[in-house]
Amino acid sequence: MSKSTAAANGHSLWQKMPKANAELFALTYGTLVTELVRDYESTEDINEQLEKMGYSIGVRCVDEFLAKADQAGMVIPPCRAFAETAEVLAKTGFRMFLGVSAEVQMISDSSFSLLIYENPLSLFVELPSDPKWKDIKYSNLYCGILRGSLEQVNLRVECTMVKDVLQGDDVNEIRVDLKEVLVDGAGEEYDEE
Amino acid sequence: MVFLSLFIVNKSGGLIHHRPLGPNAPQIGTNEWLRIGSTFHSLHAIAAEASPLRLPGNKNPYGADDGIEEIHAGGLELRCFQTRTDVKFVITAEPGTSDMEYVLKEIYVLYTDCALKDPFYELEMPIRCELFTQAVDNLIEHVEKNGPSKR
Numbered sequence: 001m002s003k004s005t006a007a008a009n010g011h012s013l014w015q016k017m018p019k020a021n022a023e024l025f026a027l028t029y030g031t032l033v034t035e036l037v038r039d040y041e042s043t044e045d046i047n048e049q050l051e052k053m054g055y056s057i058g059v060r061c062v063d064e065f066l067a068k069a070d071q072a073g074m075v076i077p078p079c080r081a082f083a084e085t086a087e088v089l090a091k092t093g094f095r096m097f098l099g100v101s102a103e104v105q106m107i108s109d110s111s112f113s114l115l116i117y118e119n120p121l122s123l124f125v126e127l128p129s130d131p132k133w134k135d136i137k138y139s140n141l142y143c144g145i146l147r148g149s150l151e152q153v154n155l156r157v158e159c160t161m162v163k164d165v166l167q168g169d170d171v172n173e174i175r176v177d178l179k180e181v182l183v184d185g186a187g188e189e190y191d192e193e
Numbered sequence: 194m195v196f197l198s199l200f201i202v203n204k205s206g207g208l209i210h211h212r213p214l215g216p217n218a219p220q221i222g223t224n225e226w227l228r229i230g231s232t233f234h235s236l237h238a239i240a241a242e243a244s245p246l247r248l249p250g251n252k253n254p255y256g257a258d259d260g261i262e263e264i265h266a267g268g269l270e271l272r273c274f275q276t277r278t279d280v281k282f283v284i285t286a287e288p289g290t291s292d293m294e295y296v297l298k299e300i301y302v303l304y305t306d307c308a309l310k311d312p313f314y315e316l317e318m319p320i321r322c323e324l325f326t327q328a329v330d331n332l333i334e335h336v337e338k339n340g341p342s343k344r
Binding site for chain 2: 064066071
């Protein structure tokens with residue numbers, strides 16, 4: 001699917017979605033993260049919890065994406081290459097749910113980076129300058145969401161936040177690596193001889 | 194147009210929802226429904242494998258995998274819609290019913306809005322959401338009275 005159709009689809013799906021107050025959204029996420037900080041000792045645990053939460057969100061929102069796109073008459077054909085998946089995610093998926101598009105940077109046939117310039121989750125956030133916050137991945141929710149939603153369409157991926165505006169970088173970058181294309185079949189014993 | 198029943202099968206073949214949609218729907222016990230669900234799931238998979246026309250990558254360009262899409266029988270028409278996430282929505286109706294495709298797609302949207310957004314609903318488990326069943330009933334009532342309307 002061409003880049004401009006993906007973007008146009010994303011925009012019109014975004015128009016149809018019911019909206020929430022961006023500040024409420026950012027503040028709710030912020031309190032969620034601070035609660036996790038209180039509950040867990042290490043930043044690894046916090047990041048892991050955020051990723052798990054994102055995973056639960058991701059497995060559910062992929063169906064919504066496919067159903068509403070279908071309802072709007074858009075054709076989202078099965079991706080023939082991982083690059084197409086990346087474009088659909090960045091331009092249509094992100095735009096539909098968050099109102100912001102991401103840029104795609106292909107690294108190889110089975111991995112890409114998503115660059116997010118405006119991050120609705122971190123609207124008012126400033127990380128304290130204490131060195132223990134160096135490793136916290138504030139927006140790790142996105143990694144879980146991507147992993148969950150791609151798993152539902154049979155792509156096993158690993159996502160990590162490699163750059164974070166809150167940590168001083170100029171852009172938020174999420175690296176997505178394709179590990180396996182899951183195939184459910186009848187099993188090897190049913191293969192034709 | 195008279196709709197008969199709806200059933201939804203998850204990606205492992207288990208039945209997650211069944212519902213009569215009209216007064217003519219057959220009275221089938223839950224165990225029978227479970228059997229129907231898994232039989233249909235297996236037949237769907239076999240049909241995809243047995244298809245003489247194997248499309249490249251075993252995927253047709255605008256839809257999920259090949260598999261059973263329609264069954265026309267003497268007293269019944271069945272339509273199946275398999276989502277890209279391997280959930281199958283199957284609806285049966287009396288012959289001559291139109292708009293089954295439309296109804297299936299709308300039910301998919303209702304599934305995403307009512308069942309998936311329920312925080313207590315676990316994926317792949319039977320759907321026990323009042324909101325979903327109510328919305329499906331309203332949809333069927335609306336379609337039977339007025340024909341399809343764009344949302």
